[in-house]
Amino acid sequence: MIQIKELSKVYNSEEGQVVALKNVNLEIEAGQIFGIIGPSGAGKSSFIRCLNLLEEPTEGQVIVDGQDLTTLNTKKLRKARKKIGMIFQNFNLLQSRTVADNVAFPLELAGVDKEQIRVKVDELLELVGLADKTNNYPAQLSGGQQQRVGIARALANDPKLLLCDEATSSLDPQTTDSILDLLKDINHQLGITVVLITHEMEVIKQICDKVAVLEKGSIIEEGETIQVFTNPQHDTTKRFVQSVINADIPEEFYERKSVIEPETGKLIKVSFVGKSVKEPIISNVIKECDVDANILYGNIDKIQETSFGILLIEITGNNFSVKQAVNYLEEQNLKIEVIRNDRDVRTVS
Numbered sequence: 078m079i080q081i082k083e084l085s086k087v088y089n090s091e092e093g094q095v096v097a098l099k100n101v102n103l104e105i106e107a108g109q110i111f112g113i114i115g116p117s118g119a120g121k122s123s124f125i126r127c128l129n130l131l132e133e134p135t136e137g138q139v140i141v142d143g144q145d146l147t148t149l150n151t152k153k154l155r156k157a158r159k160k161i162g163m164i165f166q167n168f169n170l171l172q173s174r175t176v177a178d179n180v181a182f183p184l185e186l187a188g189v190d191k192e193q194i195r196v197k198v199d200e201l202l203e204l205v206g207l208a209d210k211t212n213n214y215p216a217q218l219s220g221g222q223q224q225r226v227g228i229a230r231a232l233a234n235d236p237k238l239l240l241c242d243e244a245t246s247s248l249d250p251q252t253t254d255s256i257l258d259l260l261k262d263i264n265h266q267l268g269i270t271v272v273l274i275t276h277e278m279e280v281i282k283q284i285c286d287k288v289a290v291l292e293k294g295s296i297i298e299e300g301e302t303i304q305v306f307t308n309p310q311h312d313t314t315k316r317f318v319q320s321v322i323n324a325d326i327p328e329e330f331y332e333r334k335s336v337i338e339p340e341t342g343k344l345i346k347v348s349f350v351g352k353s354v355k356e357p358i359i360s361n362v363i364k365e366c367d368v369d370a371n372i373l374y375g376n377i378d379k380i381q382e383t384s385f386g387i388l389l390i391e392i393t394g395n396n397f398s399v400k401q402a403v404n405y406l407e408e409q410n411l412k413i414e415v416i417r418n419d420r421d422v423r424t425v426s
């Protein structure tokens with residue numbers, strides 16, 4: 078749906094040139110919720126504003142549904158932009174207009190007739206849960222409610238694409254959740270592609286199918302959210318991931334390793350993604366291999382519908398059974414790490 082090719086953005090300011098985006102290439106499929114995360118100053122706002130040409134790219138192409146927006150004249154660009162809605166961190170509502178009139182605004186600009194506008198506005202306010210606030214003014218609403226007005230307004234021209242510029246950054250966590258749920262509903266029910274930028278990994282975790290990490294104007298990592306969370310490559314990505322999930326086993330649980338007999342016991346860290354967590358791995362290993370298995374620590378998390386996590390298991394039994402159990406676990410498509418105990422190390426040296 079969107080192809081970004083060799084996109085660069087350079088600002089000319091009084092202090093000289095600022096390179097905000099460097100040769101960014103990215104594809105965003107229709108129907109996805111695509112998140113772009115990065116630290117402050119990474120170029121996120123520049124990037125999302127280049128997607129609808131609110132900011133003119135210095136170089137490169139922004140192709141939406143086969144049409145390169147950078148080549149369009151003003152009239153054609155205006156038409157193309159109708160199919161791209163946008164919401165903002167500070168909502169950008171017209172303070173002197175009521176909720177209904179804010180939502181009606183883009184329809185008025187498009188020359189839609191009054192009765193049609195009324196019907197559409199009612200429908201949109203119903204969709205965002207604000208049917209009872211039609212005649213209120215923005216100042217009479219909470220932040221979350223104001224963002225709902227922003228969303229209704231962005232949907233007025235039936236866009237195919239919704240751009241969200243830090244849409245939840247000025248909201249409290251609970252309100253953030255409700256706005257993210259709404260965005261997810263809009264994506265599912267109306268099939269609108271959503272591109273969002275954020276500096277909060279929690280936002281990515283909650284609703285994004287795919288994520289790209291932007292740093293100093295370049296994309297340093299991208300992929301399915303579950304892949305990036307469970308197997309981050311770049312240090313910046315790792316830091317972002319660690320801010321919301323704890324993929325490490327607390328040190329105190331490792332202390333068990335000093336008392337396990339290396340011949341008859343093993344301490345094993347199991348990492349899993351997706352379906353394997355639902356399978357009774359532990360009870361199977363006990364049955365199949367004639368060992369005892371004890372879960373010392375477990376941490377399971379979820380990215381939308383996919384579970385992932387870690388377990389620390391102590392396996393005990395006779396030497397042969399323990400080896401068999403380790404093999405069994407390795408065959409289950411799980412990431413297995415046998416934690417060496419102190420005497421293991423001594424045996425090796």
Ligand SMILES: Nc1ncnc2c1ncn2[C@@H]1O[C@H](COP(=O)(O)OP(=O)(O)OP(=O)(O)O)[C@@H](O)[C@H]1O
Pocket residue numbers: 088089090095096097115116117118119120121122123124276
């Ligand atoms: N209009 C402008 N003129 C000059 N420099 C700009 C302009 N807008 C942004 N920049 C610079 O471009 C770089 C990227 O800014 P941008 O706002 O895109 O980052 P960001 O990732 O959105 O940051 P934040 O998380 O703080 O919002 C920064 O160095 C910024 O100072």
Ligand SMILES: [Mg+2]
Pocket residue numbers: 121122123
């Ligand atoms: Mg920004």
